[in-house]
Amino acid sequence: MKRCFHAPTLTFVFALLLVAPAFAQRIVTPDTEVETKKRAQTGMKFLTVSVDARATALGGAVMSDMAGSSTSLFYNPASMAGMPGSFHASAGMLSFITDINYNILSLAYRPGGGNYGVFGLSVVNVDYGDFIGTIRANNEAGFVETGNYSPTALAVGLGYARAFSDRFAAGIHIKYAYQNIGDDFVTAQDFDSQTGSSFNPGLVTATESYAKGTLAFDFGVVYMTGFRSLVIAMTVRNFAQEQTYVRERFELPLTFQIGTSINLLDFTAANPDVHRLRLHVDAQRPRDFDEHIKFGLEYTFMDIFSLRGGFEQTISEEEGISLGAGVHHAISNIRFGADYAYTDWGLFGDVHRVGVQIGF
Template sequence: MKRGFVIAVALLVVPAAAFGAQEFEKVGTVGAQFLKIGIGARAVGMGSAFVSVADDASSVYWNPAGVARITRSVININHCDWVHDTAFSQAAYVFDPRYLPGMLALHVRSLYMPEQLVRTIYKPDGTPGYTFDNGDVAAGLTFARSLTDKFSAGITANYLHSSLADVTSSAYSFDFGTLYDTGFQSLRIGMAIQNIGNEMRFLERSSKLPTLFRVGMSMRVYESGQLRVLTAADFSHPPDNSERANVGAEVGYKDFLYFRGGSGFGYDAEGLSLGLGFKVPTSLNSEATIDYAYSDMSYLGAIHRLSIDFRF
C-alpha cells in the first residue's frame, strides 16, 4: 500500500520538477489574482494538496466534483487577514435540492481592504475628506453529481466583480472537476480546471483570468481504530508561472482531533503550512468543525486562517 502511494506521488512531483526547470515565467500576465487564494483552513493546512481529497464545503474552490460527496447540508465560513492590510472571506451553503439528482452549493468570496485616503504628490500622507476603496468579489453556483459509486463530476459558474475607486470590471468564469475512486486501497484521483472565462477590462486595458489546471492523488496510508492518516499530492499548471507541486497530510484521532501539515514547491512565497481541527457534535443530527491553519508566506509574513463548518 505504501509502495503504491509513493509511486503515485512520484508521478505527480517529478513532472513538476521537470517543468519547473524550464523556468517558464509569465508573472503579471493575468488578472483577478484573488481567484488564486486558497479556501478553507483544512485544505490550506494540508499544504493546499486538496484536489483529490475534496470532501467538504471548500470543494467549491478546489474541485467542484467533491460537492457530490457531501451527504448533509453544510454552512461554511472562512476568514483570514491577507497580505498588505487586506482581508479575505468566504461563505458557502451546500444542500440537496431534492428535485435534482445531485448536490448544489451557493458561495461567495471577497478580497477587500478598508477605505484609504487619496494621496497626491502634494499631500503624500492623504487628503482629508477624500477616500477610496477597492475589492474583489466572486459569487458562484456549483452543481455536482455522482455518476457511479466511484466517479463524480461537478461544475461551477462564477460572477466576478472588481473595483478600484470609481473604476469597476466584471466577468464570468467556470470551473470543472472530477473525482475518481480507483478501487486500489483508498487511492483517489482528482482533476480540476478553474477560471475559464472572459477577460476583465479596466478602462482601456483587459487581462485574462488565471485559468489553472490541477491534478492530484490521495490515499489513507494508515487506519486503525482511533487513528487515521491521510496523505495527498497535487500538481498544478498556472498560466503565469512555472508548474507547481503541493504535498500534505492529515492525522485524525477519534474523528475529533486533527493535525495537518504540508508544503508547496515552485512558489515565490508560499511554503510550509500547518493546521489543527476539532469536530464537536452540536445536537443529535448536527455537528460543527473548527479548523485553523498557519501558512508561511516568506517575505510577505505569516497568514492565519480560521474556518467553521456546520453540518445538519
C-alpha cells in the same frame, strides 16, 4: 480474457492525456526559442488565494477529496457530491498579508436524498483596506490628495455536483467575479498654482470607474480507483473570456490541477475508523507562473481531531509551510466543526485562517 472498462475511468484517462502535454509544454519566444517566464499575465488574482483553513493547512492539495463539503466549491466542485448528510454550511475569515482581509461563506444542499445531485452557493468578499488617492497637479509636490478610497473584490458562485457511481463524481461552479479598485477623476483643467495644494472638487467634470466584473467557470472530476483508498481528481478553475481593463487586455488566472490522495495506514494493520494518515499530492499548472507541486499530510483520530501540515512548492521566496488543526463532532444528527491554519509568509509575517462549519 475479456476486459471491461467503466465509462468514468475512460473519461478520466482521456482527460489526463489532454492535460499531460500542457504540463510538459515549454514557453518559448517564436524567434529565439528561448524559454520565458510567465509573470503578471492575469487579473483578479484574489480568485487564486486559498480561503479555507483546512485546505490551506494541507498546502492547497485537496483536489482529490472524495467526501467533500460546501467548501469544495473553492477547490474541486466535484468533491461536494460526496458530502455526508443533506446540508452543510461554512464560514471563514482570512487575515492575509498587508492587512488584506477575506471573508467566505459556502452552503450546500442535497435534495431528495441525493437523487438530484448537490447544489451549492459560495461567496468570497475581499477588503483591501483604505488608500490615499492622489491626482497630478502643477504644484511643488506634483500632486494633490483626493481623499481615501477602498478597493474591494467579490465572487459569488453557484455550484452543482453529482455522483454517477460510488466511485466517480463530477461538478461545475459558475461564479460572478467583480473587482473595484476605485475611481479616477477626469478634470476640465490641470490643477495649477491657483488651486493650492488641496483637491478642488469644483474642477471635476466626470469620474471613470475602475470596476470590472465577469463570469468564470470551474470544472472538476474525482474518481476512487478501487486500490485501497487511492483517489485521483482533476480540475479546471477560472475559465473565462479575455477581459479589457481601460485600454489593456488581461485573462483571469486559469489553472489546471491534478491531484491524488491515499491513506498511508492502508498498508498497516491500523483500524481506519480510529486512525487515518492521508497524503495529498497535487500538480498545478497556472496561466501566469510556473508549474509546481503541492503536498499535504493529515492525521485524523476517530473522525474528531485532525492535525495537518502542507507545503506548496511555488515561485514565492516568502511563503513557507502551513500548519493547522481541526475539531469535528456530532451531537445527534448535527455535525459541528472548527478549523485553523497558519502559514509562514517570511517578511510579510504570519497569515492566519479560521473557519467554522455545521451540517446535518
